[in-house]
Amino acid sequence: MSASLGFDNLMENVVETGICSGCGACVIVCPFKNILKYSNERPVLVGECKNCSICLKVCPRNNIQDDELEELIFGRRKTSDDLFGIFKKIYVSRSMDEKILKKGQDGGVASTILTSALNSGLIDGAIVSGVDPFTPWLPTPLVVKCREEIIGNAGTRYTYSSNIIALKKAVNDGLKKIAFVGTPCQILAIRRMQKNNLKKFTRPIVFTIGLFCSESFSYQGLMIEKIQKGLSIDLNDVVKMNIKGRMLVYLRNGHVVKIPLKEVRKYVQQKCSYCNDFSAELADISLGGIGLNKMTLTIVRTDKGQEVFNQVISNDYLEFEPLEKFDNSLKLLKRLSLIKQKKRKNVT
Ligand SMILES: Cc1cc2nc3c(=O)[nH]c(=O)nc-3n(C[C@H](O)[C@H](O)[C@H](O)COP(=O)(O)OP(=O)(O)OC[C@H]3O[C@@H](n4cnc5c(N)ncnc54)[C@H](O)[C@@H]3O)c2cc1C
Ligand code: SF4
Ligand code: SF4
Ligand code: SF4
Structure with a gap:
């Protein structure tokens, strides 16, 4: 990988294409202070990139051949x-x-x-x-x-x-x-x-x-739209969630709400x-x-x-x-x- 690549390339190849997993690795490895911050599950450039390319080398979504x-x-x-x-x-x-x-x-x-x-x-x-x-x-x-x-x-x-x-x-x-x-x-x-x-x-x-x-899943989609608003469940009452063929939401009162997976797919x-x-x-x-x-x-x-x-x-x-x-x-x-x-x- 060329040493002159920088955050622009990460932005173009990964973040703007919607494939950034939000892992945060790029943000912590940037060797220069106050260049990247992590916000809304993605890196944001807040300083002047020095094109050292380190963020590109660690990004799990950057398509590097690394067998x-x-x-x-x-x-x-x-x-x-x-x-x-x-x-x-x-x-x-x-x-x-x-x-x-x-x-x-x-x-x-x-x-x-x-x-x-x-x-x-x-x-x-x-x-x-x-x-x-x-x-x-x-x-x-x-x-x-x-x-x-x-x-x-x-x-x-x-x-x-x-x-x-x-x-x-x-x-x-x-x-x-x-x-x-x-x-x-x-x-x-x-x-x-x-x-x-x-x-x-x-x-x-x-x-x-x-x-x-x-x-x-997206927090806003699964937890807020579906469970809190859609099913009128107070999230403070949820003690556990699991996926076993269906999404299972265990409540403090002992009830288990079973949600078919097809109803939550759109929040993936x-x-x-x-x-x-x-x-x-x-x-x-x-x-x-x-x-x-x-x-x-x-x-x-x-x-x-x-x-x-x-x-x-x-x-x-x-x-x-x-x-x-x-x-x-x-x-x-x-x-x-x-x-x-x-x-x-x-x-x-
Ligand atoms: C987003 C997600 C999707 C999963 N999908 C599957 C699946 O499809 N099939 C499958 O078999 N297993 C899946 N798992 C793994 C499974 O839910 C359990 O984590 C795993 O079986 C270990 O269980 P345990 O009882 O041994 O772990 P525990 O002793 O309960 O420990 C679980 C650990 O996971 C950490 N953790 C909790 N939530 C997250 C999170 N969102 N991201 C990172 N770490 C977290 C906790 O802090 C804890 O240290 C998934 C886990 C996550 C986080
Ligand atoms: S499926 Fe799991 S491992 Fe893959 S990008 Fe999503 S959260 Fe990360
Ligand atoms: S200075 Fe290096 S690690 Fe930091 S954003 Fe620029 S290319 Fe990435
Ligand atoms: S290193 Fe992680 S957070 Fe940074 S762009 Fe790549 S996938 Fe996104």
Whole structure:
């Protein structure tokens, strides 16, 4: 890539074409102060761009040929057999911690891995998604440094949370050993940051957890138009949401409102139709609830991921079911990965 490319090119190729995922990577890596800010899930130029091209190199939506990322991470490139990416081992597991299981989205495995890593001193904090204190269900990037904060922010918000923005805060707060939790688009941005040797942000990252992701929804559309206005549900009364064939909205009074997926499709973010990664293929560990009930399908992909997960296993923080019982989940994983790879709109 030419060294003279700048924010204009990112604007033209990614942001204006509507394919920006809103990950925030460009904003934190810009080496010059007060040039980019993050607003309305996109970068905004507020200073004079120096055309260093770093933002273009990390952007997960900038069409860079970077198969060598797989070589960097796994020591080999993906083949047509690696339908959902390269991996070492797959588990079906759930947390043994009642609090985590209750608050967790599926088996609470993400939060269990984080608490285990924190207990053992492997990390001193993690980047997750929290909720805006004044706006119910509005996700917000967050740095967590203790078990209570990890558990308090477990569960899934199906609208976009630019977790990478919190990486800057974590580094500025002096965290030296960080776990990063995020969607596949964010994991790709982190990997591109690693490939481009942006050590300030990548050296502290000990491991990454990628969340399976078919799509994310717009907050205004799903939470305000559909749930708050359309169904007259006070968002403060929603205790959990999940997607299992239908969108399930769990209320404080114990009721579960079931919404057919076709009724929420129109609130899917357009930017997600350009995304070809369902299962966070470049993460150290990838997690999803695919076809499971209160269990998490756990794909350990790298040596680092295996080392982290082995520690969780040896501490008896998780219980397991035999993978053979969940053939349908694996079939679904393959099917959804293929659908996403084929559906990807051509953005060249
Ligand atoms: C937008 C989105 C779409 C998803 N789509 C699918 C899907 O199609 N199929 C599937 O099987 N799984 C999907 N998942 C993953 C699934 O919802 C669970 O996150 C995963 O199974 C792990 O569950 P857990 O109980 O182990 O995690 P938990 O222990 O509950 O931890 C979940 C972690 O995710 C973080 N988080 C919550 N919301 C967000 C967000 N918006 N962005 C980034 N991080 C967040 C939390 O802070 C927490 O650290 C999706 C997740 C997201 C965020
Ligand atoms: S990273 Fe470089 S190219 Fe991008 S906005 Fe900042 S100065 Fe411009
Ligand atoms: S780096 Fe992320 S936020 Fe910036 S333009 Fe690319 S996708 Fe959008
Ligand atoms: S589908 Fe998920 S991973 Fe892909 S751009 Fe949308 S939020 Fe990011």
